Amino acid sequence: MDAAIRVHALAKTFGNGRKALQGIDLEVRPGEMVALIGASGSGKSTLLRHLAGLTLADAGRIELHGRVVQDNGKAARDIRQVRAGIGFVFQQFNLVDRLPVLVNVLAGTLHRVPLWRSVLRWFSAAEKARAYEALARVGIAECCLQRASTLSGGQQQRAAIARAMVQGARVVLADEPIASLDPESSRRVMDLLARVNREDGCTVLVSLHQVNVALKYCPRTVALHQGRIVYDGPSAALTPALLRDLYGADADEILALGDHITSLQEPRRPAVWPVPQAA
Numbered sequence: 001m002d003a004a005i006r007v008h009a010l011a012k013t014f015g016n017g018r019k020a021l022q023g024i025d026l027e028v029r030p031g032e033m034v035a036l037i038g039a040s041g042s043g044k045s046t047l048l049r050h051l052a053g054l055t056l057a058d059a060g061r062i063e064l065h066g067r068v069v070q071d072n073g074k075a076a077r078d079i080r081q082v083r084a085g086i087g088f089v090f091q092q093f094n095l096v097d098r099l100p101v102l103v104n105v106l107a108g109t110l111h112r113v114p115l116w117r118s119v120l121r122w123f124s125a126a127e128k129a130r131a132y133e134a135l136a137r138v139g140i141a142e143c144c145l146q147r148a149s150t151l152s153g154g155q156q157q158r159a160a161i162a163r164a165m166v167q168g169a170r171v172v173l174a175d176e177p178i179a180s181l182d183p184e185s186s187r188r189v190m191d192l193l194a195r196v197n198r199e200d201g202c203t204v205l206v207s208l209h210q211v212n213v214a215l216k217y218c219p220r221t222v223a224l225h226q227g228r229i230v231y232d233g234p235s236a237a238l239t240p241a242l243l244r245d246l247y248g249a250d251a252d253e254i255l256a257l258g259d260h261i262t263s264l265q266e267p268r269r270p271a272v273w274p275v276p277q278a279a
Protein backbone atom coordinates (compact mmCIF):
# COMPACT_ATOMS: atom_id res chain seq x y z
CA MET A 1 0.00 0.00 0.00
CA ASP A 2 1.24 3.53 -0.82
CA ALA A 3 2.17 5.70 2.11
CA ALA A 4 -0.26 8.56 2.64
CA ILE A 5 2.72 10.89 3.09
CA ARG A 6 6.26 10.06 2.02
CA VAL A 7 9.09 12.54 2.46
CA HIS A 8 12.64 11.73 1.41
CA ALA A 9 15.76 13.76 2.15
CA LEU A 10 13.93 17.07 2.26
CA ALA A 11 16.10 20.13 2.81
CA LYS A 12 15.33 23.82 2.83
CA THR A 13 17.54 26.81 3.53
CA PHE A 14 15.86 30.20 3.29
CA GLY A 15 17.49 33.20 1.60
CA ASN A 16 18.60 34.53 4.98
CA GLY A 17 20.73 31.39 5.43
CA ARG A 18 18.34 29.82 7.91
CA LYS A 19 18.39 26.01 7.60
CA ALA A 20 14.70 25.41 8.20
CA LEU A 21 14.63 21.72 7.21
CA GLN A 22 17.54 19.31 7.10
CA GLY A 23 17.43 15.73 5.80
CA ILE A 24 13.78 15.10 6.63
CA ASP A 25 12.67 11.51 6.03
CA LEU A 26 9.12 10.70 7.00
CA GLU A 27 6.51 8.11 6.14
CA VAL A 28 2.92 8.32 7.36
CA ARG A 29 0.59 5.44 6.66
CA PRO A 30 -3.03 5.86 5.54
CA GLY A 31 -5.33 6.37 8.50
CA GLU A 32 -2.69 7.55 10.95
CA MET A 33 -3.14 10.63 13.12
CA VAL A 34 0.29 12.08 13.74
CA ALA A 35 1.37 15.09 15.79
CA LEU A 36 4.21 17.32 14.71
CA ILE A 37 5.70 19.04 17.71
CA GLY A 38 8.65 21.32 18.34
CA ALA A 39 9.60 24.65 19.82
CA SER A 40 8.92 27.86 17.95
CA GLY A 41 11.07 28.02 14.82
CA SER A 42 11.77 24.27 14.72
CA GLY A 43 10.29 23.95 11.22
CA LYS A 44 6.75 22.63 11.74
CA SER A 45 4.98 25.16 9.50
CA THR A 46 7.75 24.99 6.92
CA LEU A 47 7.38 21.21 6.67
CA LEU A 48 3.59 21.45 6.32
CA ARG A 49 3.92 24.13 3.65
CA HIS A 50 6.31 21.87 1.73
CA LEU A 51 3.85 18.96 2.00
CA ALA A 52 1.18 21.22 0.53
CA GLY A 53 3.52 22.28 -2.27
CA LEU A 54 3.26 25.91 -1.14
CA THR A 55 7.02 26.16 -0.60
CA LEU A 56 9.61 24.45 -2.77
CA ALA A 57 12.53 22.65 -1.18
CA ASP A 58 16.19 22.88 -2.19
CA ALA A 59 16.35 19.09 -2.40
CA GLY A 60 14.30 16.02 -1.62
CA ARG A 61 11.02 14.53 -2.68
CA ILE A 62 7.47 14.51 -1.33
CA GLU A 63 4.68 12.15 -2.37
CA LEU A 64 1.11 11.99 -1.13
CA HIS A 65 -0.60 8.67 -1.82
CA GLY A 66 2.04 7.91 -4.41
CA ARG A 67 1.57 11.20 -6.27
CA VAL A 68 4.52 13.54 -6.42
CA VAL A 69 4.00 16.94 -4.79
CA GLN A 70 7.53 18.18 -5.42
CA ASP A 71 10.80 16.63 -6.43
CA ASN A 72 14.21 18.24 -6.09
CA GLY A 73 12.81 21.76 -5.88
CA LYS A 74 10.26 21.37 -8.67
CA ALA A 75 6.52 21.29 -8.10
CA ALA A 76 4.59 18.50 -9.80
CA ARG A 77 2.84 19.58 -12.98
CA ASP A 78 -0.48 18.36 -11.63
CA ILE A 79 0.05 19.99 -8.23
CA ARG A 80 -3.47 21.45 -8.27
CA GLN A 81 -5.03 18.01 -8.60
CA VAL A 82 -2.75 16.62 -5.91
CA ARG A 83 -3.77 19.50 -3.64
CA ALA A 84 -7.42 18.69 -4.26
CA GLY A 85 -6.91 15.60 -2.12
CA ILE A 86 -5.53 17.61 0.78
CA GLY A 87 -7.61 19.31 3.44
CA PHE A 88 -5.91 22.42 4.83
CA VAL A 89 -6.54 23.75 8.28
CA PHE A 90 -4.07 26.62 8.05
CA GLN A 91 -4.97 29.76 9.98
CA GLN A 92 -3.56 32.25 7.52
CA PHE A 93 -5.62 31.15 4.53
CA ASN A 94 -8.44 29.09 5.90
CA LEU A 95 -11.40 30.94 4.46
CA VAL A 96 -12.39 33.77 2.16
CA ASP A 97 -13.58 36.36 4.68
CA ARG A 98 -16.22 38.09 2.59
CA LEU A 99 -17.96 34.91 1.42
CA PRO A 100 -20.62 33.06 3.40
CA VAL A 101 -19.42 30.05 5.36
CA LEU A 102 -21.46 27.67 3.17
CA VAL A 103 -19.78 28.96 0.01
CA ASN A 104 -16.39 28.58 1.64
CA VAL A 105 -17.20 24.98 2.44
CA LEU A 106 -18.54 24.40 -1.06
CA ALA A 107 -15.22 25.70 -2.37
CA GLY A 108 -13.94 22.32 -1.23
CA THR A 109 -15.76 20.83 -4.22
CA LEU A 110 -14.41 23.29 -6.78
CA HIS A 111 -11.86 20.87 -8.15
CA ARG A 112 -14.77 18.70 -9.20
CA VAL A 113 -17.07 21.23 -10.85
CA PRO A 114 -16.55 22.88 -14.25
CA LEU A 115 -15.02 26.35 -14.16
CA TRP A 116 -18.12 28.25 -15.20
CA ARG A 117 -20.00 26.85 -12.25
CA SER A 118 -17.29 27.85 -9.82
CA VAL A 119 -17.15 31.33 -11.33
CA LEU A 120 -20.89 31.72 -10.95
CA ARG A 121 -20.69 30.15 -7.53
CA TRP A 122 -23.54 27.93 -8.52
CA PHE A 123 -23.86 24.62 -6.83
CA SER A 124 -26.38 21.81 -7.07
CA ALA A 125 -28.89 21.18 -4.30
CA ALA A 126 -27.06 17.97 -3.48
CA GLU A 127 -23.76 19.83 -3.14
CA LYS A 128 -25.33 22.43 -0.90
CA ALA A 129 -26.95 19.71 1.20
CA ARG A 130 -23.58 17.98 1.57
CA ALA A 131 -21.89 21.21 2.66
CA TYR A 132 -24.70 21.93 5.12
CA GLU A 133 -24.40 18.40 6.51
CA ALA A 134 -20.65 18.87 6.99
CA LEU A 135 -21.27 22.15 8.81
CA ALA A 136 -23.78 20.33 11.01
CA ARG A 137 -21.17 17.64 11.72
CA VAL A 138 -18.74 20.28 12.95
CA GLY A 139 -21.52 21.97 14.91
CA ILE A 140 -21.82 25.31 13.11
CA ALA A 141 -24.72 24.75 10.69
CA GLU A 142 -26.49 27.80 12.13
CA CYS A 143 -23.60 29.98 10.85
CA CYS A 144 -23.86 28.77 7.25
CA LEU A 145 -25.06 32.08 5.79
CA GLN A 146 -22.77 34.31 7.85
CA ARG A 147 -19.70 35.85 6.28
CA ALA A 148 -16.63 33.85 7.22
CA SER A 149 -15.09 36.98 8.77
CA THR A 150 -17.78 36.95 11.46
CA LEU A 151 -16.81 33.51 12.79
CA SER A 152 -14.69 33.08 15.88
CA GLY A 153 -11.22 31.54 15.50
CA GLY A 154 -12.45 28.13 16.61
CA GLN A 155 -15.47 28.28 14.30
CA GLN A 156 -13.18 29.15 11.38
CA GLN A 157 -11.06 26.09 12.11
CA ARG A 158 -14.22 23.98 12.25
CA ALA A 159 -15.40 25.41 8.91
CA ALA A 160 -12.03 24.48 7.42
CA ILE A 161 -12.51 20.93 8.69
CA ALA A 162 -16.02 20.87 7.17
CA ARG A 163 -14.49 21.96 3.87
CA ALA A 164 -12.01 19.07 4.02
CA MET A 165 -14.95 16.69 4.64
CA VAL A 166 -16.88 18.02 1.62
CA GLN A 167 -13.77 17.91 -0.50
CA GLY A 168 -13.33 14.23 0.36
CA ALA A 169 -9.74 14.91 1.43
CA ARG A 170 -7.64 11.82 2.08
CA VAL A 171 -4.96 13.77 3.92
CA VAL A 172 -5.61 16.65 6.32
CA LEU A 173 -2.75 18.98 7.18
CA ALA A 174 -3.43 21.18 10.19
CA ASP A 175 -0.94 23.88 11.16
CA GLU A 176 -1.25 24.73 14.85
CA PRO A 177 -5.03 24.65 14.66
CA ILE A 178 -5.47 25.37 18.36
CA ALA A 179 -2.65 27.86 18.85
CA SER A 180 -4.87 30.82 19.65
CA LEU A 181 -7.95 29.06 20.98
CA ASP A 182 -9.35 28.71 24.49
CA PRO A 183 -9.38 25.20 26.02
CA GLU A 184 -13.01 24.42 25.08
CA SER A 185 -12.58 25.52 21.46
CA SER A 186 -9.28 23.63 21.34
CA ARG A 187 -10.98 20.46 22.51
CA ARG A 188 -13.72 20.80 19.89
CA VAL A 189 -11.24 21.34 17.07
CA MET A 190 -9.05 18.42 18.16
CA ASP A 191 -12.13 16.18 18.61
CA LEU A 192 -13.19 17.04 15.06
CA LEU A 193 -9.77 16.23 13.63
CA ALA A 194 -9.93 12.91 15.49
CA ARG A 195 -13.39 12.32 13.97
CA VAL A 196 -12.31 12.89 10.39
CA ASN A 197 -9.44 10.55 11.11
CA ARG A 198 -11.61 7.87 12.68
CA GLU A 199 -14.87 8.19 10.74
CA ASP A 200 -13.71 9.40 7.34
CA GLY A 201 -10.41 7.52 7.33
CA CYS A 202 -8.42 10.70 6.69
CA THR A 203 -4.74 10.68 7.46
CA VAL A 204 -4.14 13.66 9.77
CA LEU A 205 -0.83 15.44 10.35
CA VAL A 206 -1.27 18.20 12.90
CA SER A 207 1.35 20.55 14.26
CA LEU A 208 0.97 21.39 17.91
CA HIS A 209 2.87 23.34 20.50
CA GLN A 210 1.49 21.25 23.31
CA VAL A 211 2.87 17.78 23.81
CA ASN A 212 -0.02 16.83 26.11
CA VAL A 213 -2.50 17.41 23.29
CA ALA A 214 -0.37 15.21 21.05
CA LEU A 215 -0.44 12.56 23.74
CA LYS A 216 -4.22 12.69 24.04
CA TYR A 217 -5.11 12.67 20.38
CA CYS A 218 -2.24 11.30 18.33
CA PRO A 219 -0.80 7.81 18.83
CA ARG A 220 2.38 8.89 17.04
CA THR A 221 4.45 12.04 17.39
CA VAL A 222 7.17 13.42 15.18
CA ALA A 223 9.33 15.95 17.02
CA LEU A 224 11.36 18.58 15.18
CA HIS A 225 14.31 20.48 16.54
CA GLN A 226 16.17 23.05 14.45
CA GLY A 227 14.82 21.58 11.23
CA ARG A 228 15.63 17.95 12.00
CA ILE A 229 13.46 15.08 13.18
CA VAL A 230 14.76 14.22 16.63
CA TYR A 231 12.01 11.78 17.60
CA ASP A 232 9.46 9.71 15.68
CA GLY A 233 7.51 7.21 17.71
CA PRO A 234 4.69 6.63 20.17
CA SER A 235 3.44 9.84 21.77
CA ALA A 236 3.11 7.97 25.04
CA ALA A 237 6.89 7.56 25.25
CA LEU A 238 7.47 11.32 25.20
CA THR A 239 8.08 11.86 28.89
CA PRO A 240 9.25 15.23 30.22
CA ALA A 241 12.66 13.61 30.81
CA LEU A 242 12.94 12.50 27.17
CA LEU A 243 11.79 15.92 25.98
CA ARG A 244 14.52 17.53 28.09
CA ASP A 245 17.05 15.13 26.53
CA LEU A 246 15.83 16.00 23.03
CA TYR A 247 15.35 19.72 23.46
CA GLY A 248 17.45 20.90 26.37
CA ALA A 249 16.19 24.30 27.55
CA ASP A 250 13.65 24.44 24.67
CA ALA A 251 11.74 21.61 26.38
CA ASP A 252 10.29 24.14 28.81
CA GLU A 253 8.47 25.86 25.94
CA ILE A 254 6.89 22.56 24.91
CA LEU A 255 6.01 21.54 28.45
CA ALA A 256 4.93 24.99 29.67
CA LEU A 257 1.47 24.75 28.15
CA GLY A 258 0.44 21.79 30.28
CA ASP A 259 -2.39 23.55 32.05
CA HIS A 260 -4.06 24.36 28.78
CA ILE A 261 -4.32 20.67 28.09
CA THR A 262 -5.18 19.16 31.44
CA SER A 263 -8.43 21.11 31.28
CA LEU A 264 -9.41 19.27 28.10
CA GLN A 265 -11.68 16.28 28.44
CA GLU A 266 -10.47 12.86 27.45
CA PRO A 267 -11.46 12.17 23.83
CA ARG A 268 -11.96 8.75 22.34
CA ARG A 269 -8.50 7.60 21.34
CA PRO A 270 -7.78 6.78 17.71
CA ALA A 271 -5.97 3.57 16.75
CA VAL A 272 -2.76 2.84 18.61
CA TRP A 273 0.52 3.43 16.86
CA PRO A 274 1.83 1.80 14.77
CA VAL A 275 -1.15 0.97 12.59
CA PRO A 276 -0.76 -2.67 11.49
CA GLN A 277 -0.33 -3.04 7.76
CA ALA A 278 -2.04 -5.60 5.58
CA ALA A 279 0.54 -7.81 3.87
Ligand SMILES: Nc1ncnc2c1ncn2[C@@H]1O[C@H](COP(=O)(O)OP(=O)(O)OP(=O)(O)O)[C@@H](O)[C@H]1O
Pocket (backbone or CB within 6 Å): 014, 015, 016, 018, 019, 020, 038, 039, 040, 041, 042, 043, 044, 045, 046, 047
Ligand atom coordinates in the same frame (compact mmCIF):
# COMPACT_ATOMS: atom_id res chain seq x y z
N1 LIG B 1 9.88 32.68 4.39
C1 LIG B 1 10.90 32.58 5.26
N2 LIG B 1 12.04 33.26 5.09
C2 LIG B 1 13.07 33.14 5.94
N3 LIG B 1 13.06 32.33 7.04
C3 LIG B 1 11.94 31.63 7.26
C4 LIG B 1 10.80 31.70 6.40
N4 LIG B 1 9.83 30.87 6.88
C5 LIG B 1 10.35 30.32 8.00
N5 LIG B 1 11.60 30.77 8.23
C6 LIG B 1 12.50 30.35 9.30
O1 LIG B 1 12.55 28.94 9.30
C7 LIG B 1 12.55 28.42 10.63
C8 LIG B 1 11.37 27.49 10.82
O2 LIG B 1 10.18 28.27 10.84
P1 LIG B 1 8.74 27.62 11.03
O3 LIG B 1 7.74 28.72 10.88
O4 LIG B 1 8.61 26.46 10.13
O5 LIG B 1 8.81 27.12 12.53
P2 LIG B 1 7.63 26.56 13.46
O6 LIG B 1 8.16 25.36 14.13
O7 LIG B 1 6.39 26.40 12.66
O8 LIG B 1 7.48 27.76 14.48
P3 LIG B 1 6.18 28.29 15.27
O9 LIG B 1 5.83 27.21 16.23
O10 LIG B 1 6.66 29.52 15.94
O11 LIG B 1 5.12 28.55 14.24
C9 LIG B 1 12.50 29.65 11.53
O12 LIG B 1 13.82 29.97 11.92
C10 LIG B 1 11.95 30.73 10.67
O13 LIG B 1 12.41 32.00 11.07
